[in-house]
Amino acid sequence: MKSFFSLIFCVLFASLAAEGQGWERVYPTISNEFQSSVKKILLNPAGGYLLLVNHEDWDLGYYNFHIVGLSEEGDISWIKEFDTPFAIKMVDFIQTSDGGYAVLYNRSSFGSVLMRLNADFEPTSSVEFNTLYPNVKVYGKQIIENNEGFWIVGKDDPSPSSLGMVAGVDDSSNPLGLSLLNYDDIYNSGVILANDGGFLTANDGNKDAIGTSRIFVRRYSSSGMDVIWEKELNGGGNWIGFGDITVAPDGGYVIAGAQGSGSEVTLIKIDEQGNIVWQKSFSQQPGQPAILGSCKITPCVDGNSYWAILNTANSGASIVLMKFDLQGNNLLTKYFGGTNDNEFALTVSGTNDGGCVIGATSTGLNRWLPFIIKTDSLGNTFSSAVAGTVAFDIDNNCIADTISLLPKIPVSVLQNGQIVAAANVGPDGEYLIGLDSGTYQISVQLPSAAWVICDPDTLNISVNNGDTLTSVDFVLQYNPQPLDSIYGYAFHDIDGDCFRDSFETAGYEGWPVYLYIYENGAVIVADTVLTGPNGYYVFDELTGATNEMYANLIIPGPPLGSGLLCHPTNCPLEEVFGFPSGLSHQSNIAFNCDSLPPCPLIEVDIATNVIRPCSTSVYHINYCNIGVEPASDAYIEVTFDAGLDVTASSIPWSSANGNTYTFDLGYLASGQCGNFDITVLASCDDPNGTTYCAEAHAFPDTCSLPPGPNWDGSQIEVTAECTGDSVI
Template sequence: MKIFRCLSAFALSLLFVHTALLAQGWQRTYPDASGGLAFFREAKPTPDGGYIAVGSRNLPTGAIRNYLHLKKTDANGEPQWEYSYREGAVGHDEGIGVVVAPNGGYYALGASSADGWQFSILLLRLDEMGDTLWSKTYAYQDTLPTNLGGYEATEDGGFLLAGSVSKPDSTNGAYLLKIDAAGNKLWEQFYGWPGGNPYPVLEDIVQLDDGGYIATGQWDSYQIPRLVRFDALGDTLWTRPFQFSTGDELWAVRPAHGGGFIACGSATGFAGYNALVVRTDDMGNELWQKFYALNTKAVDLELTPDGGYVLAGSLDNYLWYPAVTSGFLLKIDGDGNELWQRDFSNQESGFNRLGSVELTPDGGFIVAGESRWNPFLAKTDGNGFAITNWLQGKAFRDETENCSYDAGEAGLEEWIVRVEGGGLIQYATTDAAGAYSILVDTGDYTLTLLPPNALWAACELSVNVSLPDFYDTTYVDFAVSTLADCPLMTVDVSTPLLRRCFDNTYTIQYCNEGTVTAENAAVEVELDPYLSLQSAELPYTSLGNNLYRFELGDVPFDTCARFHFTAYLDCDSTVLGQTHCVEAHIFPDTLCFDTITNMALIEVETLCNGDSIQFNLRNVGDSGMNNAAEYIVIEDDVMYMTTPFELGAGEAIQFSRPANGFTYRLEAPRLPDSNGNEYVSSTIEGCGFSPGGGFSTGFVNQFSLFPGDGFTDIECRENIGAYDPNDKQALPAGYDDEHFIKPGTDIEYHIRFQNTGTDTAFTVVVRDTLSEWLAPASVKPGAS
């Protein structure tokens, strides 16, 4: 997969704002005024129609200051009060759960430590305004370090607390503690194995109708999770291990619809990890298991009234560090089949996680987590939508030029619609029928159609709309006519990798972005001297000197197509890491009108002449340069020379350098008298040898290749040995350790992915979150 993006000189606020407008649903972040990091672990509905959330808050003070943190909101997520336990003290406390007390106020549950290593279980009793009524800590045998994994508010008004115990002799174990409503300890149970699992822990626990409990955890083997059944006093009735892959987790369990149990977690394999759900009978015997999208983790589970379930978790791009994540809700039916997925993304940072989901009295959900290291809450409807209004419409070719849609008028595919309003900018692309759809909140918006080039004009490029109500759909169509009847061909060439001594597959993608059919179109492909054409999906003609012509026939407007060819890369005359270039040029390669008249037009060239490198600059325009410009020569990654030049029409400059094995790049302004930022370049690698007998490699793709016009594309690749089948590469790579790239540079991203397993991968999704410095409107799929 090859994707083009433009590096922007400014940052955009994309798709996400700290505070959404009030609506049927909402999503909010709560940045810490002190600049600390925080997140929510869980949120619950409150009797007044609002919500209570608990999590952790870390202050940037140098010492360990991590606090259990609570926030109370109204029905719209507006804060009413917040509270940090032991704020100001040195220590490490974590908030794990919150319970609405039957007689008013709240219980907050978590873990507390003075040094961040030796923990005790923490229970707080608070009134309706968050003031502490009492607090208690618990440890196994009142002394041993004890951590909280999960909890259950029991029918008698007390709690069952589940977690783990660390002993000095390393005979660690899982732990259950039963307390009453006043926080008094009733009983405790320890489940340990001498010299066994170093991480025995219970993660989640639920009380059953018979007074007993079902729990998940790492029971007696690391990364082999279990369901564990206890009676009312914590005695073990049975355990059931599950091993789905090389590393598994079960984070949440619930009694299933119709009996038995259902648990969610993740399974880890070579290519990443997958969210999973396992369904069992009443004795924990597996009935079925289902895996979901790659690189997803499900951490919480809720039963829905329709007999299905909803999962909460995060989708991680594990190829990036720090991880790029998106929180998600996933709805499944009673058999585990996926019904829908809703993502909660912070596009400014690409970092969002969900920690819990809870059913709300209106049939929707309240979800809690973090967004860019800030606490995050979202209120959704029963279909998982936090925002409920749609902007829909289509972009079509207005053949009758009446600015309205008539039956049979063609939709325009892959056109971009921009929506601005509510403090954010969103983008959508049209489908094959020209249709687009964007989910927005209530408010006022401006919709703008972005034509791909200057050959098109819309009756209205921008339209203002207002959405004052919930669950509304507003339709905006864009009628587009032509300014000139012109084909406009583009071409892109790409290969996923290049290996010596192997056949390598190249893809040619071509498009007609013009307004009429391009007749008798063709692509000419020039191969690197060390590549030899082996086969192609289209007939071709050899023009000599490794140049081949592929006839495409007539290409209708607003149409793209592709074909593949294979080329063998020579073994004996190449070295590992050497760069090999393939150039593609498409015809027709002219416009109906000449955009470059009475101007200087510069072309550059580098040639290897045995013991020297020849550099050529030519003015092929129909006018001389009005002012002097500068060309530069780069030796490997060092600016070798910067020289002013001025050429009349048809004039040229030629100079040379010894062929010493360095990589040389010649770069000059393409239109020196224009106000644009357009350049041409030529790079040569492997001409001559250094005193040590080799030549430099790895510098060709540090800079843009600048093919010189819109009808040519150049693909330069370094040949490789062993390779990672799942990665992402960006070209140009940029120079220096920081990979510097000029603003306004087009960047080509190559995303490679492969199923290295032994079974079919279903519903493969490639998700990539844009940096804030990239212009979303410039994203364009390339050859793949």
């Protein structure tokens, strides 16, 4: 039997902490992925915060995630990386009763996986819910732990027309049961531990043909399979969507959602039997953009109020923080970000000093970055800021002339070598970044190498508490320079690491190298050269090309008749690059090729789709003369299983001997390739699952060369025999 009293005990005594300082931080160094977000925040028992950071790596084609430890001041203490070989999206992160942690993620087209971690964040077990429940695809939205084990709530399919679902697993990875709910079109789901060891689930969806979304709340016993009661919250006949559910400090539960197609925040207080105690709705504030409903909610540690987060619906989306008393009355509303960037809040937790910490994502530095907001009990972060302009110098005299050409340029704030804040320049050329008091360095990220900053390119500043430091300005010039050269090697990669090491001096001569230089998608330079000795090439006539542009260099491989056979590698045959640090660029392309004998060498393969008895199938035969010399009177013999009858072919066969068919190819030049198809009928007497074999063999298949004049008649002979499963 598990005990949860220690967790509750810590929360009760946390309210004695003192008032804390607020702050805002972006974290570009956690990962280089284009899109990162803080999915969940936990209070670290050792102090500070624990972040679950979700990433989408567009280059590698899969997702990974990090768990990050932060200090109370928002500094990174440590980072733990978790990579997976498949696409995942993080769902939830909780502390477990044994002092460890659990993360829940969904695999694309597969379902939910529960990963258990020890107190040092090392994986101890992993449970795939679709293995536990093979007849249902389990896609979780949230997870809780009770005395029986772990329970997830979600839906049975990633599509919109899915059924609500609750599934459980015990500490030994055994299934506790699965329950499908009798309503569909599930979008959001939540679960919260009840006071008696059971739990409540809440989902939005439809239960009949009305087509209007409602919220359904179920109370389960601790076993997870007994439904004590179910309630339907229909929003007075209007559309209502679910956002979050939390335990009310004064008893019962509070559900946060949205009405009016998401334009109104809705809070609903229910008692232990699911009866509505009160219901409140809130629309957008005067002069502020429309809100985007379904919010997250959590009690403040003082036990007298709630924090709630949501987002605005405008193009420069901002984060909205609201505070409510225990009767659902709005105490304060704060807006964060959104002036020149997009910020989206995803999670909120009450902090021990009476404030809250918000996990979000922000478009600072022109990519989605993990973003944390820490507030005091009044929802404040910084009382200080830095402000300035980024202007354009038209005549290159380092005097600002206009700001109209420079919106969306990122401005970064560094402290102790780390980026602590960032913002994009607005259409008026201005920026404003909230900061704590202290010393910082401010820099601007240039659009390309063709832009330069009038000295200095980094400004040292000191921000005083309660003040906004203004006139921290930058002046940029547009000064593109003509490119000098692009050069490199088509080299023999001995160790297969795609990098030209000092010992890899051999290269491939006479190979074509193609270069394209682009500006705004238009080709400015298109040129071809041949590699010289050691595979060296150079493009040094780049008329019209500047360091504002980008290039695509391609070395497709050896030309026909080169006498080389290149083996597949993981090294790219082309490179796309800009010119961030100079007017020249070196691009080395790796190959691993062997010399071919001076004779014809025909490569052939044969493939087909699934073969079923009493049905026709098509075999595809592809061939190439990869040898140095042409092949005269070439032909291919194709032998089929006795259970297959040949009925047709795309080229005629010249002879048939039993199940072997001969196809004449005639003259094949070096490098010449071709293909043909053969249609077969499988025997109707064969059972399903029968394996059929086919073989293709190309001729000529020998390469006999006369010995050299220095041959002394010696030979190398190799003999072998099979002993058990080994060749001796």
